[in-house]
Amino acid sequence: MRNEVIVIDLADPVCTKTIRSRQNDKNGLKLTVHLKENGKIVDLTGYAVKYEATNQWGRFIRDDAKIVDAGKGIFEYVLSAEAVSTPAEWLAYFVIEKSNTERTSTPDIRIVLRRDVKEGNIHIENYISEFDKSLEMVKGYQQQIDEANKKIAGLTPRIQKKVDETDAKFKGVTERIQTRVDGMSKQIDAMDIVKKAGDTMKGDLKTEGTAMFDSLGSGIVQGGGPNTTRWRIYQSGNGECSFVPSTTPGGSDWDWNKAFRIKPDGTMKQVTDTDWIKVAINTANASNVEGRQVIRAKRNGHQVSVIGSLKNIKEGQVVFNVPTGLRPAQQITDVVIIAGPPYSICEFNIETSGNVRIYNITTDKTIHFSINYLV
Structure with a gap:
């Protein structure tokens, strides 16, 4: 098992640590965290520690972390099967809780989970094994197969004749169906229908009355052209709304060091902002x-x-x-x-x-x- 040792300071609003792992590496990565505040050890006696993470598709994970040494502020978390189930870029953090009266979260940790190349692939050795078994069975019936082939060869001209007759009958029907399909396509094009996924719309989107745009994912709105800095708005699991610019014009390399957040209490805070x-x-x-x-x-x-x-x-x-x-x-x-x-x-x-x-x-x-x- 791989062990990543991290020092997190609650007084530092930015944690630049990036953890890289692989999809389905369950119980293969342990995060050992030394928790401090202004460089001093945080005593975790009487507290519980939770691991929370979300990705750009809105998937959310909350799991228990294990306190190793409360007095020295050391705890650890082993990424579970659920935590490595989806390849994505995860924004994770730890939450320190005491009953329902106190809750503190650490700065974000970026976890990049790359795809497992074996997922969804055929196990080729099993496939070959089944093919060999079938081939052995066929060898014993080669004579019967040859006789069946002769009968099939005799039936082929008759079948072809029937196919030709059927083609002639359905040719007119096919032409009429195609005419109907072309007419419907023209009607759909005239209505300017936008597909549910992967489509692009030009011009303004306007609504009337009490209509509202509602996103079910973590990335809500994205703007900017191919030659300008782009912006993306994120909705996090704790209710914060983050505005993040891209590093390069037209890129998707979001610069979290320049982000600013609108917190649930209505205050606005940049990543570089600090408390006293x-x-x-x-x-x-x-x-x-x-x-x-x-x-x-x-x-x-x-x-x-x-x-x-x-x-x-x-x-x-x-x-x-x-x-x-x-x-x-x-x-x-x-x-x-x-x-x-x-x-x-x-x-x-x-x-x-x-x-x-x-x-x-x-x-x-x-x-x-x-x-x-x-x-």
Whole structure:
């Protein structure tokens, strides 16, 4: 059995891991997951873990995962026969539940399930075996077969005569039927009927009254031409609606790193958006302020906010580092008021590497800051 070991951080909204397997490889792939949040182990004591997945045809799977070490946040899931029954690209995730009061899901994991070449094929060795048996039986009756062939040869002219007579009778009928079929085809073409599957329609589709478009699959609407970026709307199993662009013009290579989602509670969120992330400080160069929140950072669209309080600051030294995905494209410099009295100002710098340095300050001073910038 193949074992894929994955580290999933609940604070990271994007998991770039892609798992590849084969259709019908039941119980042949195990996912061992180390669950963390902001780099710290998540204690799974008292929780149950579920595996949920959906593909582009709307097929949905929910199965139990096994907790291996609750204290260390380790659990595993072996892909069942149902989970590998259909070749497709699956979007999977794990759900951590406690009774009916608490539910948390991990970022999506992409599972590519390729087709099993043997499915639907004839077992050729069995076919040959049956043919050989039949051939042996025929050999014993070769004489009877030859005699039957002679009788058939004598009947052939008579049969051909009957066929010719029948053809002559039905020729006129066939022509009349074909005339009717051609007439019906012209009527159907004039009505512009669209086939149930695999057909294309031009122009606008308009409805009246309370008509509604209803899709039973996970991919609801797709738009865009062969020379432009295409968009697809997905409906996920938990009620989220995702808008995903293609990577290339006219392609079906959907770029989930640029997707944004409309959640069931009505909020809209991009893949790059985050909740408030606690940022650890470099205690050798600064300290947290008692009674104040620790430093936190958050991204919403293209805007990043960094808030917090610091004291015992060493001028020009790295006091903390802004997480990846929230770092500016060029160095950000802002002015922050130093708590007094007396009040003064210092220079607050965020570098492209995420390092934060503060100038024009002494170690006996305290600052409270709220920095906002675009990425």
